[in-house]
Amino acid sequence: MLIIEEFPPTNPNKDTTKDTIDTLNFILAKQATKLTAAAIASLAGIK
Amino acid sequence: MKLNFQQKNFLLVLWIILVVACSSQRSLTKQEVIEDIIHSISSENLKTTVLELQNFNTRYPYEKQLKVADYLYNRIKAYIPDTQFHIYEYWGVYWKNVIATIPGLDYPNKVYIVCAHFDSKSEKRLVYAPGADDNASGCAAVLEVARVLSSYHFKHTIKFIFFSREENGQNGSRAYIRSINPNEEKIIGVINIDMIAFGSDKEDIDLVTRPKHRWIVNYVNQIGKLYNIPTKKVIKKHCF
Numbered sequence: 001m002l003i004i005e006e007f008p009p010t011n012p013n014k015d016t017t018k019d020t021i022d023t024l025n026f027i028l029a030k031q032a033t034k035l036t037a038a039a040i041a042s043l044a045g046i047k
Numbered sequence: 048m049k050l051n052f053q054q055k056n057f058l059l060v061l062w063i064i065l066v067v068a069c070s071s072q073r074s075l076t077k078q079e080v081i082e083d084i085i086h087s088i089s090s091e092n093l094k095t096t097v098l099e100l101q102n103f104n105t106r107y108p109y110e111k112q113l114k115v116a117d118y119l120y121n122r123i124k125a126y127i128p129d130t131q132f133h134i135y136e137y138w139g140v141y142w143k144n145v146i147a148t149i150p151g152l153d154y155p156n157k158v159y160i161v162c163a164h165f166d167s168k169s170e171k172r173l174v175y176a177p178g179a180d181d182n183a184s185g186c187a188a189v190l191e192v193a194r195v196l197s198s199y200h201f202k203h204t205i206k207f208i209f210f211s212r213e214e215n216g217q218n219g220s221r222a223y224i225r226s227i228n229p230n231e232e233k234i235i236g237v238i239n240i241d242m243i244a245f246g247s248d249k250e251d252i253d254l255v256t257r258p259k260h261r262w263i264v265n266y267v268n269q270i271g272k273l274y275n276i277p278t279k280k281v282i283k284k285h286c287f
Contacts, residue, residue, distance in 0.1 A: 015169075015170075016168060017169045019169070019180050023179070024179055028252070030088055032188060032240065034085040037192045038273075041199070043266065044159045044201040045153070046081065047200040
């Protein structure tokens with residue numbers, strides 16, 4: 001197993017062992033996914 | 048003229064046929080096509096991907112990152128046949144990014160990237176780092192966007208990329224940038240999806256960028272307004 005060096009975490013105050021699916025809000029995730037799909041389709045010029 | 052019951056029925060059927068024929072001849076506007084696309088985004092697909100990524104228990108150690116890269120490769124290749132590994136070396140070890148490409152028909156060398164990192168970390172990162180929000184949620188979004196866009200054609204090329212080793216200094220994305228030839232591939236814009244599933248329903252989607260790239264945040268913000276998706280612009284001097 002390769003040990004990887006430490007790097008400053010994104011969210012130092014968050015207990016990342018509790019970052020599990022039951023804590024997520026999929027309404028938000030769906031909105032962000034819709035926004036990405038619409039933006040990239042528009043930017044890339046859908047034919 | 049007085050019509051009998053049979054004649055009335057005949058006229059009604061004829062009217063329905065005419066309406067259907069007229070509506071099928073009208074081609075959809077681009078906005079309507081995009082509305083169709085975004086309505087086909089599935090929460091269930093997002094949940095399935097997040098759960099499957101969480102079930103790796105950790106996506107931090109070397110061996111796990113290779114297995115997760117294989118998993119994402121197989122998932123996205125089902126939608127986009129032109130899927131490849133981008134292999135790079137870091138401290139004498141070979142790591143994998145995953146890249147799926149929809150080639151542009153008019154400007155194949157001009158590229159938009161939709162990406163997310165797939166590694167995770169925690170205080171117990173070698174054995175347990177579920178990383179559901181950070182960043183299985185972003186990977187799930189990239190996969191879902193790839194699925195819904197895979198049956199369309201575009202003027203510009205779109206690349207869907209899953210990066211390894213973001214949590215250790217963005218090694219995967221830096222290696223990718225070093226590998227491209229700017230004469231062959233000009234990156235026009237990037238949407239990096241990171242941690243999109245944490246917060247209340249009323250939370251806006253943060254659009255984060257540096258000042259010199261604010262054009263893309265302004266553009267995406269306008270798209271949000273057009274399709275009723277609340278967003279918030281965040282311009283930072285330093286961001287991931």
